[in-house]
Amino acid sequence: MIRAILICMLFIFCMKVNSQSFDVGIMSFLNIVTNNKLYEVEKDGLTLNGGGLKFNFQQAYQQSTCNYNIGLELSFNDWGNQILSRLGANTLLNNQIGINIILLNGLALYVDNLAYVFGAEASVFYLIKIKNIDRVKLNLGLRFTQNTKYKTIGNFSFVDLPISICWLFGNRID
Amino acid sequence: MFKKGCFFVGLLLCITHFSCSYLPETFEPVDSFSITETQKYIEVDNGQKATTGIIFYPGGLVDAHAYLPLFSNTLMANLSVKSVLVKMPLNLAVFDANEAQYVIETYPEIERWFIAGHSLGGAMACTAVNNSPSLFNGMILMAAYPANSVDLSNWAGNVLSVRGSNDLLTQQKDIDDTKKQLPANTQFTTINGGNHAGFGQYGVQSKDGENELSNPSQIDITVEKMINFIL
Numbered sequence: 001m002i003r004a005i006l007i008c009m010l011f012i013f014c015m016k017v018n019s020q021s022f023d024v025g026i027m028s029f030l031n032i033v034t035n036n037k038l039y040e041v042e043k044d045g046l047t048l049n050g051g052g053l054k055f056n057f058q059q060a061y062q063q064s065t066c067n068y069n070i071g072l073e074l075s076f077n078d079w080g081n082q083i084l085s086r087l088g089a090n091t092l093l094n095n096q097i098g099i100n101i102i103l104l105n106g107l108a109l110y111v112d113n114l115a116y117v118f119g120a121e122a123s124v125f126y127l128i129k130i131k132n133i134d135r136v137k138l139n140l141g142l143r144f145t146q147n148t149k150y151k152t153i154g155n156f157s158f159v160d161l162p163i164s165i166c167w168l169f170g171n172r173i174d
Numbered sequence: 175m176f177k178k179g180c181f182f183v184g185l186l187l188c189i190t191h192f193s194c195s196y197l198p199e200t201f202e203p204v205d206s207f208s209i210t211e212t213q214k215y216i217e218v219d220n221g222q223k224a225t226t227g228i229i230f231y232p233g234g235l236v237d238a239h240a241y242l243p244l245f246s247n248t249l250m251a252n253l254s255v256k257s258v259l260v261k262m263p264l265n266l267a268v269f270d271a272n273e274a275q276y277v278i279e280t281y282p283e284i285e286r287w288f289i290a291g292h293s294l295g296g297a298m299a300c301t302a303v304n305n306s307p308s309l310f311n312g313m314i315l316m317a318a319y320p321a322n323s324v325d326l327s328n329w330a331g332n333v334l335s336v337r338g339s340n341d342l343l344t345q346q347k348d349i350d351d352t353k354k355q356l357p358a359n360t361q362f363t364t365i366n367g368g369n370h371a372g373f374g375q376y377g378v379q380s381k382d383g384e385n386e387l388s389n390p391s392q393i394d395i396t397v398e399k400m401i402n403f404i405l
Contacts, residue, residue, distance in 0.1 A: 031213055039209040039216075047213035050263075053189075074189055076264050078213065080237060081193040109190060110197035111235075111380070152200045154211055154239050 023056045023137060025166030029077060032142075033159035037151055049160050050077030056086065056166070066091055069100075078155045079147045082108045082117050096127045100139070108147050119145035121162060137166040195265040196376040198240035207246040215277060216259040218245045224256035226404060227284035228314075229274045231260055231267045231295030231302075233374065238262070240374035241292070243390070247397040255404065256284065267291065267298035274302045278309055288404060290314035292373045293344065300324045300355075303331065314400055316373045317344040319352040326356055333360040334403040336396060338368025340383035363399060368392040 031049035034041045052075025058067055071086040084106030092098040104119040123141025127134040143162045150156035203209060210217045216238055230245065232238045238259040245257035258277050263269040274289055289310050291299035296318020303310050304324045312332040319335070320326065326333070333356050337349060349362065365372075367386030371379035373396055375389060385392060 034211075034213070036211055038203065039211045042210050042212045042217075044212070049213055074193075076193075078261065080195045080265055081190075083190055109194040111194045113197045113377075115197070149197065153198050153237075154216075 021058050021168060021170040023058075023166040023168045025054050025056070025137070025139075025164045027051055027054060027073070027075070027139070027162050027164030029075075029143065029158075029160035029162050031158055031160050034078075034155050035157040036155045038154065041155065046161070049158055050075060052076060054086065054164065054166070058090075069102075073104075073106075077145070077158065077160075079108055079115075079150050079153075080110065082106055082147075084117060084119075086121075088121075090125070092127075096129075098125050098127070099123070100125055100141070104143075104145060108149070113149075115147055115149035117145060117147050119143060123162065127168075135168050137164075137168055139164040139166070193235075193264070195235040195237060196240065196371075196379065198237045198242075199375045199377060201239065201242045201375065203242075204246050204248060204251070206248070206251040209242065209246065213261070214273070215261055216242070218242070218257040218259070220246075220251050220253065220255070222252065222254045224254050224284060226253075226255045226286045226288065227278075227281055228255060228257045228400075228404070229260060229277050229287065229289045229299075230257060231271075231274075231289070231291035231299050232262060232265065233292040233296075233317075234267065234294035235265045236292070236295075236374055236376055237265060240376035243375050243393050244373065244397060247393065249394065249397045249401060253401065253405070256281065262295075267295045271298040271301045272305055274299075275306060275309065286311045288312045288314060290316065290400070291318055292316040293318055293370065297321050300326060303329060307331070312403070314403065316396065317341050317370050319344065319348050320355045324355055327354060327358070329357050331357070332403070333357055334399065335360055335362045336365060336373075336399055337363075338365045338370060338372055338383075338385070338392065340367060340386060341370040342381060342383040343370040343379065361403065365392055365395050368395070 028051035029049045030046045054073035056071035058069030084104045088102030090100035100123045102121040108115040121143040123139045126138045128136040143160045146157035238261045260273045289299045296315040300320035315335040369385040370382040372385045372392035
């Protein structure tokens with residue numbers, strides 16, 4: 001019940017943004033660094049550390065302007081499933097390429113035992129036009145996430161390379 | 175825009191509702207074991223030269239860490255056994271039933287491999303054996319039984335099937351109905367007073383029966399049965 005209320009609150013918060021663009025995407029995380037206080041960690045190059053779905057609302061993609069965006073992601077990684085709010089800002093460097101910085105806050109989903117998860121993500125994105133409208137967004141970045149409860153269980157924080165592809169709804173305003 | 179947003183967030187809420195997993199209880203590592211974690215599995219090594227390996231698939235929506243007390247139990251400290259607990263995508267073994275093959279390739283020095291699994295993990299262990307029967311010498315099922323599509327009746331390996339008498343999630347009827355899909359020499363055993371969640375350390379599972387034993391006691395009994403079966 002608490003979980004449902006929290007998720008509804010996140011959604012209402014998202015809708016408060018004067019959104020002119022909405023995008024849905026799938027993402028995957030390639031792990032670079034893993035932190036574990038209890039056990040030895042063995043790494044063998046870049047390994048898949050999960051993935052998920054994300055939903056983003058934002059004002060518009062405008063060049064040379066800071067555009068705010070807010071969204072939700074449902075993802076999984078080594079410690080299980082999580083729902084995170086994504087509060088960020090981006091700017092277009094030219095007609096197609098931009099940078100995006102996002103703060104992540106949310107909950108790892110455990111039965112009767114939610115855990116606070118926080119993090120940050122910085123990424124470069126590339127917009128692809130279909131019929132002269134920005135429709136596809138490719139993202140590549142760097143992301144840090146930490147689960148507060150996992151310090152006494154196992155891998156509790158990660159630095160990942162997030163890769164995502166999104167479908168954009170709504171028109172870009174130049 | 176608002177309708178599309180509502181649709182996607184509604185979808186997200188539905189997925190979220192069914193994706194909560196069980197948080198493992200805090201585990202105090204035992205001195206005689208060294209535990210190494212990778213992105214794909216947790217290795218439990220007791221320092222002995224291992225000739226036998228156990229690959230373990232966790233139950234549905236249960237983190238592999240919840241089973242560390244089972245495989246770093248002091249009863250296993252002096253055995254030539256290495257245990258590998260596989261981490262499953264979304265904590266669901268259905269998404270990676272054949273991960274055991276990767277583990278076996280990682281440890282070429284191990285001569286005999288057993289695959290074990292709890293609940294959904296046990297069902298997927300059966301699927302892994304069904305797909306590659308020659309890789310394994312035996313299988314241990316904890317509160318688990320094979321899926322309908324699996325037939326191991328002609329498999330040459332040995333099977334141990336353990337169930338708690340108070341388990342309300344894996345019923346005795348389920349075990350009985352699938353006996354014909356397992357080899358004829360399968361050993362079936364019941365832990366009196368044990369329940370479904372008692373094979374791991376992740377608290378109370380929804381719709382499960384009461385555990386009349388303590389959680390560590392059920393784990394100790396399971397380890398004893400496992401050791402007798404493997405050796």
